[in-house]
């Protein structure tokens with residue numbers, strides 16, 4: 384039986400998250416979480432859905448790739464626009480199938496308790512201390528035990544915010560910090576040393592995401608303080624991850640379902656991380672990244688690592704309502720998705736309202 388693709392549409396869908404500083408960090412002060420959203424129609428009525436994530440204007444870069452450009456036009460095979468443009472979610476029911484064919488024990492545990500998650504949505508850099516306190520209180524009540532705080536713009540602010548959150552979560556909950564590439568190598572080491580009293584488990588993206596040896600130097604300098612280096616959300620290929628692992632430049636692998644183009648590229652990184660015995664703690668959030676990455680992390684646990692030690696998946700509490708099968712979080716754990724597919728179909732009404740620049744939401748903002 385063969386079927387034909389009869390139409391492909393790509394839409395520029397943006398959410399005005401910058402208005403309330405959701406997603407803000409030391410490098411991205413006004414992100415509008417966005418997608419280049421693809422729908423494929425076939426002659427038998429089946430449809431395919433997929434997207435890649437951007438911070439708004441980035442959609443203008445990845446979108447032509449989503450339309451039709453073949454890979455490698457003027458770019459290296461591992462160039463960043465290629466993989467990001469290919470970060471689409473046509474996973475079919477691969478993951479549901481996989482869960483049936485391996486040992487039942489990890490599968491049962493996932494079905495019962497889910498995969499452990501941490502939250503970033505209490506402490507975006509643009510949030511006030513008052514909002515941070517409120518969100519942290521709510522998160523603790525809902526069972527969250529692992530929290531990530533944005534740092535890197537101003538050391539005094541970082542000390543105050545880390546102290547505040549550490550006081551709120553207590554000594555036994557987990558704190559991570561994320562600088563989003565803001566520092567050079569020496570600055571990263573001294574800045575993070577000043578935050579060591581707050582006992583962060585990791586510093587994320589301390590410097591340029593391409594500086595593998597820089598990350599190795601930071602890892603070495605911070606190891607005696609018990610602080611690991613986490614990176615990967617901007618890492619666009621398995622080749623980069625291979626070198627990070629070979630150089631002992633990271634202690635936590637942060638795959639990103641869209642930045643690494645395709646499920647296959649992500650699986651290659653999961654296998655390498657397992658070989659090097661480095662835990663995978665995926666980047667997620669944005670719009671739709673939690674929906675996609677939940678499949679990858681369940682695959683990692685059930686089929687590759689078989690371990691939850693030092694492992695957790697990022698969660699942010701924004702924009703899930705725009706998906707037909709949003710993630711289910713229970714007691715700070717991702718519960719396995721029950722629907723077949725890669726959870727990447729968006730609600731048509733949401734797509735229409737947020738289409739840029741002529742959806743109703745944007746018309747209102749632009750005409751203000």
Ligand SMILES: C[C@H](O)[C@@H](O)CC(=O)C(=O)O
Nearest residue numbers: 406407408411414503668
């Ligand atoms: C711009 C994004 O919101 C970024 O800050 C996300 C990120 O670094 C993370 O979630 O980790």
Ligand SMILES: [Mg+2]
Nearest residue numbers: 561587588616
């Ligand atoms: Mg980050």
